[in-house]
Structures are given as C-alpha cells and as structure tokens.
Amino acid sequence: MRTDLIKSVRILQLSSRGARWGRSAAYRLSPEERCLWDFMRKDRNHQVHRRGSSRTLKTEDREVGAGTYSLPSGTHEVSGPPDVFPLAIIRLAAYYFTINGVERKATEACDEYLALLEQMVAAFKADHPQS
Numbered sequence: 001m002r003t004d005l006i007k008s009v010r011i012l013q014l015s016s017r018g019a020r021w022g023r024s025a026a027y028r029l030s031p032e033e034r035c036l037w038d039f040m041r042k043d044r045n046h047q048v049h050r051r052g053s054s055r056t057l058k059t060e061d062r063e064v065g066a067g068t069y070s071l072p073s074g075t076h077e078v079s080g081p082p083d084v085f086p087l088a089i090i091r092l093a094a095y096y097f098t099i100n101g102v103e104r105k106a107t108e109a110c111d112e113y114l115a116l117l118e119q120m121v122a123a124f125k126a127d128h129p130q131s
Contacts, residue, residue, distance in 0.1 A: 033116055039099045040113045055095040055106050062090045 029037060047053040063086035069076045071090065080087040095106035 029116075035100045036109065036113055037116060039097065040109070043097070055097055058094050058096060059091045060094045062092055064088050064090055 043054050064076075064078055065085050065087055066079050066082065069078065069090065071092065076088075076090060078088045096103050097106050097109050098104075099109060
C-alpha cells in the first residue's frame, strides 16, 4: 500500500497538472495540516539535499515485566517474581521533530503525514478521474 502511495505522490510531483493541483490542495488544508505538510516537505528536502533531517535523538525508558523482548539492540529476557513491576527498565532510542514549536515523536508525525498524503492523493484522483 505504501508503495502505491509513494508512486502516486511521485506522479503528482512530476506532472505539471499534479504540481499545480498539489499547491492549490495544500491551501485547502487546515492550519495544523498545512504546518505538518510544510515541515515534512522542507525537512525531507533538507535531509536529501543538505545536511540531514532536523530530528533529534533522545532515549525513552520502557518499564517491562517478565517476558522476552526483541529490540534492535538484541533480545532481552526478563524474569523475576510475578508480583513485581517493573522488573527492568529498557532504554530505547526515540526520534523527535520540533514542528511549529511543539516537540512531537517522529513516528507519530510521520504516521499523520502519510495519512495526509493518502488523503491528498485520494482527493486528486477524485478531482481527476481520468488520471
């Protein structure tokens, strides 16, 4: 599904009609959607053509009980008495964006941005059924 979305967005970017429509569609977004759209578009351009993304790296503590946890750093086995929580605290990397002065978790901002792109592609297809 994401591959189809990426192809559709790329077609919109490359076609002059799509580019014109995309600019006008952006003005139909709510102020919050427009802020996210502008930020992600500019951050991607900066990442690709300049020095990288503006995201920041932080760590988050995740409290866990007994069990097996598969993480990028490896598999962690936690055991202990059943009535004790947390048995362990696992530190995880987390990326954040500062969008319009508000710090947002990158995964959440990206999910919202992809949903926005899907909405814009669907609107373009509805406006141009022969495309």
